[in-house]
Amino acid sequence: MTSFRAARVLAGLALLAPLMALLAQGPAQATTRTVTVGDDFFTPKTLKVVVGDSVKWSFEGTHTSTSTQGFWNSGTKNAGQSYTRPFADAGTYPYYCTIHGMMMSGSIQVPVKASGSASSGWTLRWSSRTGTSSVRYDVQYKRVGSSTWTSWRTGTASRSATFNPSGAHSYYVHARTHVGSHTSSWSPSITVKVT
Known part of the structure; x- marks a missing residue:
């Protein structure tokens, strides 16, 4: 009986090995x-x-x-x-x-980085900083086919947010950064689709 339990434990560990290897790699490295x-x-x-x-x-x-x-x-x-x-x-x-x-x-x-899906919504990330005490961001979106940008975040210290508006549409999203008196131009737009 003991050898049977040991075999089951070893089999379970073997199944977990690939997952543990992925977790050990950590987040994607910047290039x-x-x-x-x-x-x-x-x-x-x-x-x-x-x-x-x-x-x-x-x-x-x-x-x-x-x-x-x-x-x-x-x-x-x-x-x-x-x-x-x-x-x-x-x-x-x-x-x-x-x-x-x-x-x-x-x-x-x-550009802003998007992760997620059209059906579950998107996490939009406009900064990789660990802290943003002196940095602020503006983020805008517009529906594909529209000529008007809508302010989504203005002067925010947040580095990311969930984007999941109601209705099935495709959207352009861009952002800009303020550090002290310096302001970047708007980033290139990315396109996200919501279903």
């Missing part, structure tokens, strides 16, 4: 995307990343990566140097090289 800074260009000029990813500017000459909205300034970097910063918040972040002016410019786009 680092690279922008090459060459003679009078940023490549790619426009880069779309996921909330929480970092961007690394890899310099092939003497340039800067400087936010036009005041979010960052790499300072002057020379060939072989780099500058990396995280993008924890949804928005569009234009930047330029202070040495070459606006003729050498680019942008980082960080």
Whole structure:
């Protein structure tokens, strides 16, 4: 009888092993995307990343990566140097090289992240920060086919919320970020469908 119970326990543990392996992996890790800074260009000029990813500017000459909205300034970097910063918040972040002016410019786009389904609703995440004491967000939506955006969250410190309006429709959603006196442009829109 004891060996039978032991066999059942071992069989149960074997069934749990794949689940335990998944749990041990933890949440998806943020990635680092690279922008090459060459003679009078940023490549790619426009880069779309996921909330929480970092961007690394890899310099092939003497340039800067400087936010036009005041979010960052790499300072002057020379060939072989780099500058990396995280993008924890949804928005569009234009930047330029202070040495070459606006003729050498680019942008980082960080859309809202959606998880869920059309039938059960969506969790929309516009920040990966662990705390938002000095950060505020505006989030808007509009029905596909409409020309009018509706404010859903204005000046909120929340980093995410559940979006599940009544009625079967598809919606565009975008967000922007305020840090002190700096405000991003609106993020690229994502589309979510509610049934």
